[in-house]
Amino acid sequence: MMRIRMISRNPSDYKRETSDDIFKIRRNYAPNIHPFTLEREYVRATNSAKLEKVMAKPFLGCLQGTTDSVGIISLNPETLGLAVLGTADGNASCFCLMYRFNTGMCLTENSFLNPKRMRAKLEEYATLTTHV
Numbered sequence: 505m506m507r508i509r510m511i512s513r514n515p516s517d518y519k520r521e522t523s524d525d526i527f528k529i530r531r532n533y534a535p536n537i538h539p540f541t542l543e544r545e546y547v548r549a550t551n552s553a554k555l556e557k558v559m560a561k562p563f564l565g566c567l568q569g570t571t572d573s574v575g576i577i578s579l580n581p582e583t584l585g586l587a588v589l590g591t592a593d594g595n596a597s598c599f600c601l602m603y604r605f606n607t608g609m610c611l612t613e614n615s616f617l618n619p620k621r622m623r624a625k626l627e628e629y630a631t632l633t634t635h636v
Contacts, residue, residue, distance in 0.1 A: 569606035
């Protein structure tokens with residue numbers, strides 16, 4: 505005679521209480537079952553950092569004349585199409601966004617432009633030049 509063994513489970517272990525609840529998922533976090541968790545986490549962190557860098561600043565266009573990576577962008581509310589880019593080496597470059605050319609550049613003595621120094625450079629540039 506053959507023996508048949510039934511597998512029985514408690515329905516409360518895997519069913520939701522209401523339709524709004526999330527499904528219960530059983531996971532085994534044993535490191536011997538998942539040998540590449542550290543490598544997978546490293547790849548995910550690298551991809552996340554790359555995506556954050558890509559999505560960090562809006563793409564204004566290919567602006568020729570920037571000397572280093574752009575750290576701060578300031579748009580002029582009085583004149584449409586005028587943007588000032590602060591680069592990591594301390595330069596503040598003014599660009600006409602309609603024609604994508606450099607209208608002026610302010611050089612600074614320190615390296616990185618923070619927002620306070622950028623505001624001072626904008627005021628200095630506004631007093632030296634006329635609006636485009």
